Amino acid sequence: MNPETKQKINAKYERELQRGEFFWPDSIFKDVIVSLGIFLVLLLLATFVGVHDAPKADPSDTSYIPRPEWYFLFLFKFLALYGQIPVLGKIEWVATVVIPGLAIALLTLLPFIDKTPHRYYARRALPLAIMAILVLGIVLLTFLADVPTVAADGSSLLGTLQTLAGLVIPSLAYLAFIMFAYRARENAVRLISWTSLLAGVLMIGCTVATLALHQPAAAEAAEVPASLVDRIVAGQDLYSIHCVECHGEDGAVTTIEGVKGLEGKEIPPINGKDILYTLNDASLSEVIAYGRPDAGMNPFGKAYNPEGLTRSEIDYIVTFMRYSWDDRFEKPQIKPLFPPLAEGEVPSYAVHIQPIVKRYCISCHRPGKDSYNYFMDTYENILKSGDDSDSNVIAGDENSFLLQVIQGTPIPDTVNPGKDLIGVMPPKGHLKPDAIEAFRRWILMGMPETAEDAAGLTWPTPAATPKP
Amino acid sequence: MWNTLYNWLDERLGLNDLYTNLLDRPEPLGNWWNTLGSASLFLFLLQGATGIFLTVYYTPSPDHAYDSIQYIMNDVAFGWLIRGIHHWGASLMVLVVFIHMLRVFVTASYKYPRELTWLVGIGLLLMTLGMGFTGYLLPWHQMAYWATTVGTQIAGSLPFLGDFVLKTLRGGPDLSALTLQRFFAAHIWILPAALVALIGAHLYLIIKHGESHFPDPED
Numbered sequence: 001m002n003p004e005t006k007q008k009i010n011a012k013y014e015r016e017l018q019r020g021e022f023f024w025p026d027s028i029f030k031d032v033i034v035s036l037g038i039f040l041v042l043l044l045l046a047t048f049v050g051v052h053d054a055p056k057a058d059p060s061d062t063s064y065i066p067r068p069e070w071y072f073l074f075l076f077k078f079l080a081l082y083g084q085i086p087v088l089g090k091i092e093w094v095a096t097v098v099i100p101g102l103a104i105a106l107l108t109l110l111p112f113i114d115k116t117p118h119r120y121y122a123r124r125a126l127p128l129a130i131m132a133i134l135v136l137g138i139v140l141l142t143f144l145a146d147v148p149t150v151a152a153d154g155s156s157l158l159g160t161l162q163t164l165a166g167l168v169i170p171s172l173a174y175l176a177f178i179m180f181a182y183r184a185r186e187n188a189v190r191l192i193s194w195t196s197l198l199a200g201v202l203m204i205g206c207t208v209a210t211l212a213l214h215q216p217a218a219a220e221a222a223e224v225p226a227s228l229v230d231r232i233v234a235g236q237d238l239y240s241i242h243c244v245e246c247h248g249e250d251g252a253v254t255t256i257e258g259v260k261g262l263e264g265k266e267i268p269p270i271n272g273k274d275i276l277y278t279l280n281d282a283s284l285s286e287v288i289a290y291g292r293p294d295a296g297m298n299p300f301g302k303a304y305n306p307e308g309l310t311r312s313e314i315d316y317i318v319t320f321m322r323y324s325w326d327d328r329f330e331k332p333q334i335k336p337l338f339p340p341l342a343e344g345e346v347p348s349y350a351v352h353i354q355p356i357v358k359r360y361c362i363s364c365h366r367p368g369k370d371s372y373n374y375f376m377d378t379y380e381n382i383l384k385s386g387d388d389s390d391s392n393v394i395a396g397d398e399n400s401f402l403l404q405v406i407q408g409t410p411i412p413d414t415v416n417p418g419k420d421l422i423g424v425m426p427p428k429g430h431l432k433p434d435a436i437e438a439f440r441r442w443i444l445m446g447m448p449e450t451a452e453d454a455a456g457l458t459w460p461t462p463a464a465t466p467k468p
Numbered sequence: 469m470w471n472t473l474y475n476w477l478d479e480r481l482g483l484n485d486l487y488t489n490l491l492d493r494p495e496p497l498g499n500w501w502n503t504l505g506s507a508s509l510f511l512f513l514l515q516g517a518t519g520i521f522l523t524v525y526y527t528p529s530p531d532h533a534y535d536s537i538q539y540i541m542n543d544v545a546f547g548w549l550i551r552g553i554h555h556w557g558a559s560l561m562v563l564v565v566f567i568h569m570l571r572v573f574v575t576a577s578y579k580y581p582r583e584l585t586w587l588v589g590i591g592l593l594l595m596t597l598g599m600g601f602t603g604y605l606l607p608w609h610q611m612a613y614w615a616t617t618v619g620t621q622i623a624g625s626l627p628f629l630g631d632f633v634l635k636t637l638r639g640g641p642d643l644s645a646l647t648l649q650r651f652f653a654a655h656i657w658i659l660p661a662a663l664v665a666l667i668g669a670h671l672y673l674i675i676k677h678g679e680s681h682f683p684d685p686e687d
Contacts, residue, residue, distance in 0.1 A: 001580055012687070017496060017678070020494055020497050020498075021496075022492060022494060022495065023493040023494075024492060026495070027502065027679075030502070031507070034507050035506065035507055038560065041556075043553070045556040046556055049556075050548065050552055051548075051551060053607060053609050054609040054610040059613070059642075059643070064610050066611070066614035067614075069601075070559065071563075071566075072600075075622075079622070093627050093630075104594070108587065111579060114576075114579070119576040120686070127573070131573055135570065226538075
């Protein structure tokens with residue numbers, strides 16, 4: 001840059017200063033307003049949106065789909081799209097190192113590449129167009145981040161549209177910009193502007209089409225229990241599924257009964273000081289995760305068993321044990337398993353039956369357990385699975401097997417007289433009267449699934465139908 | 469009384485000089501786009517303040533990191549607010565710094581005599597992203613763990629040097645306590661120290677050359 005140009009630039013700046021403002025108070029005033037606005041936005045976000053945490057890190061849970069912070073999503077998407085290019089797509093470091101590195105280098109050295117003294121927008125069509133397409137690409141790739149490149153039905157339409165929006169159109173536009181900048185002297189600005197506009201519209205079009213065609217899978221709301229009460233309840237639910245068979249509902253079992261392979265095994269009770277005072281939370285978690293091979297306890301962590309418990313889940317079980325059985329900890333008020341039934345109210349699967357089943361039945365009645373194939377893990381399975389699927393749950397019938405056995409009446413075996421086909425359930429202990437009442441009302445009124453289904457029904461008051 | 473005190477301080481601190489040199493500066497007519505730089509600075513200071521509060525309770529070890537954050541969120545008075553501001557402030561800071569860069573690009577403010585201001589500014593942008601990347605691992609939850617696994621893998625795809633870079637970032641072949649420890653060190657010491665130095669240089673250059681004016685057809 002020659003001295004005259006520099007002088008011209010400096011003289012122009014002086015003139016601008018003459019008709020300008022003062023840092024204090026003019027500029028500072030605006031700065032303070034914006035900073036205060038930002039602070040307010042942060043306060044609102046922190047208060048009303050909060051921070052959504054995932055479960056604790058678990059190196060053995062390799063099925064977890066990684067997801068970076070949102071401002072890196074576009075890079076992930078770019079990598080995915082780049083990987084689709086034949087031949088070149090196999091050389092990963094071109095996309096991970098060369099292209100981002102080149103972009104950062106160009107951006108850093110910008111003042112030394114773009115050395116013309118021109119600052120007015122119309123004289124800088126090329127850099128402005130390049131940046132506009134780049135930023136638009138980043139924004140669109142961020143929006144596309146959750147759309148897979150290959151649809152569930154195997155069609156590659158989505159992938160093609162995304163590659164068009166994220167790679168092909170921008171590349172073509174860049175080629176055109178450079179060609180116009182060096183070939184079309186007088187019309188360059190007009191041509192570059194129109195090309196960038198066209199490219200931008202096409203890119204947005206492809207993105208909108210992709211998003212419209214893509215049916216997002218119902219997002220699994222992985223709610224992480226936040227409060228202590230939530231963690232204790234989560235732990236109790238998990239305990240009722242995984243631990244209760246051997247250790248019993250209150251952890252007091254000393255001789256295992258009715259568990260294949262472990263029948264008659266002597267175990268220490270896990271609800272006493274011997275365990276709870278001598279093992280801290282970390283040690284208890286280790287025992288659950290890695291088992292006690294010498295004492296016959298299986299490992300329950302994911303490291304040994306792909307179906308196993310995650311780090312967080314094990315932590316919840318330990319929290320449940322601490323607050324329920326360790327006398328140094330005071331158990332907080334925990335809301336009942338299901339809302340108490342009002343007079344005439346009919347329970348529903350979603351609100352009443354599912355929590356009871358999860359707590360008391362599903363430990364044995366789930367796939368992989370020997371329970372005459374009667375699984376209680378879903379609404380459909382409760383109604384229709386098992387060797388006696390026709391008799392287990394019959395709408396409106398007091399003789400439904402399920403109702404018989406939970407009320408203490410075993411089902412006699414018609415083939416082998418004198419033996420029971422199904423014993424009383426649960427095999428150890430029995431359901432509380434309010435849970436039995438919930439099951440009775442639910443089956444006799446036709447097993448409503450949701451609270452809305454149940455709302456239309458009324459359970460006849462005792463006066464109308466005298467109970468035995 | 470106040471005058472005496474002020475004069476006493478002025479003789480020793482040079483308050484009047486500070487006022488004329490820092491505050492009473494003429495500037496070209498600005499608009500709201502000119503506030504993004506100071507907004508970035510404000511967010512940096514806010515992140516610094518909330519970050520310092522968080523280190524009081526946060527423990528950078530795989531055994532305790534997650535639980536210590538649960539403790540901050542549930543048991544520390546206003547811990548949820550401090551963490552919430554820090555969490556959202558990080559996102560907003562990346563956004564504001566990036567838009568600030570775009571504004572400078574669009575008005576071509578990086579040209580003579582402000583080339584070095586741009587250079588330092590790009591350093592600040594990259595460090596802000598580095599703060600985001602290192603800070604994301606610290607809660608030690610599933611999302612953080614696996615995103616960092618993949619993120620460091622990408623850095624490790626560098627030809628020839630990849631293995632070295634990967635092991636330097638992770639402190640070994642796999643994510644471990646060492647990774648968390650060095651991400652923590654980078655997040656609270658190394659990067660902030662570098663950021664402070666660069667912010668100082670950036671501010672000096674801005675005061676030295678003044679804010680650029682918005683270009684008109686003459687430029």
